[in-house]
Amino acid sequence: MSGQWALRFPGEDPVEFSDDSGVFLRDDPELQQYDITDQDVNTDGVDGTQFGVDTHGGATYAIDFGIVGSSPDDARDREGELKRLWRGDSIRSTPDAVAELISPRGRSSFGRPRRIATSGRRYFEYPPAADVGAEWRAADALWYxxxxxxxxxxxxxVTGGLMAPLEEPLTIGAxxxxxxxxxxxxxxxxxxxxxxxxxxxxxxxxxxxxxxxxxxxxxxxxxxxxxxxxxxxxxxxxxxxxxxxxxxxxxxxxxxxxxxxxxxxxxxxxxxxxxxxxxxxxxxxxxxxxxxxx
Structure with a gap:
């Protein structure tokens, strides 16, 4: 990878988030929720908890995007492009399909884009800018x-030929x-x-x-x-x-x-x-x- 955060959908080139693109991450995604299902049991009349099997499920990350444009319309267009990308149209109607969120170190989280909302716009300041918050729903909490x-x-x-004396029935094969x-x-x-x-x-x-x-x-x-x-x-x-x-x-x-x-x-x-x-x-x-x- 190029050392930038990127989002890749199946069969497509990754879309990079960087200062040059005008859409960038302000910090690493922040883990918000990590699903763990347990089989713990509390027995009536007895102190303590009896632990069972823990299974780890999906994870939700919060992502803060910054957007900067060369003009108010350019900033609006970049905000719109991010929101279009975050819809995940190429996978959201396909069961089991996932996208890939890639870190600057080349580690990937597999999941889907979820919520996205603009938290602030400064289109008529210099430079024209906006802040957008989004959620990434990962299949698990690991990065690959x-x-x-x-x-x-x-x-x-490879074996040799036949040796006499031969006896029936003969079976030949590997x-x-x-x-x-x-x-x-x-x-x-x-x-x-x-x-x-x-x-x-x-x-x-x-x-x-x-x-x-x-x-x-x-x-x-x-x-x-x-x-x-x-x-x-x-x-x-x-x-x-x-x-x-x-x-x-x-x-x-x-x-x-x-x-x-x-x-x-x-x-x-x-x-x-x-x-x-x-x-x-x-x-x-x-x-x-x-x-x-x-």
């Missing part, structure tokens, strides 16, 4: 760094193979992963293993050489689909839950298992280091 990835390929085993690689995640908070499997491969299984950590995603599928499985685990976009058809790919028996697929900081092993007599199938794991501040 640049996309990172690791990958591993599956090389089919069995499942396994390959692995290691990768390191350096994150402040556990971060969601994505997985991509490229064919050709039969019944691929992707495992991610670490100290006290095990994730497995199995797919009962014959994946063609020009097709891929795309699996995402972020709360705002969870599921597995085929690239060519867009159809949903069900998880096979023994697969992990999506909501367990958050990687703490550490070193992991990425393992791909499957059958591939020919071709070069490959598995990719992707993640963004997560941080509590932008």
């Amino acid at each position: 760094g640049e996309q990172q990835s690791a990958d591993v390929g599956l090389v089919p085993e 069995g499942p193979s396994t390959e692995s690689t290691t990768f390191t995640v350096d994150t402040d908070a556990a971060t969601w992963l994505s997985i991509r499997v490229r064919g050709a491969i039969l019944n691929p299984i992707v495992s991610i293993l670490g100290p006290g950590f095990r994730l497995v995603f199995a797919f009962a599928i014959d994946l063609a050489y020009d097709d891929e499985i795309l699996l995402t685990t972020v709360p705002w976009d969870r599921g597995a689909v085929r690239k060519n058809s867009g159809g949903v790919v069900p998880l096979g028996s023994g697969s992990s839950r999506f909501d367990s697929a958050a990687l703490p900081s550490g070193t992991y092993e990425l393992v791909l298992t499957g059958t591939s007599p020919a071709g070069t199938p490959r598995a990719f794991v992707g993640w963004r280091d997560a941080h509590p501040v932008p």
Whole structure:
């Protein structure tokens, strides 16, 4: 990024907020509300609280924009453009669609623009200016760094010919193979992963293993050489689909839950298992280091 705050909608270039653009943030977004649901229980007739499971939900940030124009009309137009942008017309009618608020350090919050209102106008002073307050509703309270990835390929085993004496029945064919690689995640908070499997491969299984950590995603599928499985685990976009058809790919028996697929900081092993007599199938794991501040 350019070292400026920016807002990016899916498939569009980011819009930067800077002194040069005439629309800028007066300070970092301020966390206003952070949703936490708990299962705490107070037992009748007994002192104290029994804690249950806490789940963290969305977060609301307050943003103070400053607007400066070269003329009163220019300031008005820049205020109008900010309010048009903040409508989020390209995503607000699409369930699960999110925009990306990007900090000067390149860390992103995923969510949607919400409220916006002008708190003061000084169009006929010099320079013509205005103050606008807005809200950003984030899917969670974390800020995510640049996309990172690791990958591993599956090389089919090559075996020799037949040896006498032969006994019936004869079975000829390749069995499942396994390959692995290691990768390191350096994150402040556990971060969601994505997985991509490229064919050709039969019944691929992707495992991610670490100290006290095990994730497995199995797919009962014959994946063609020009097709891929795309699996995402972020709360705002969870599921597995085929690239060519867009159809949903069900998880096979023994697969992990999506909501367990958050990687703490550490070193992991990425393992791909499957059958591939020919071709070069490959598995990719992707993640963004997560941080509590932008």
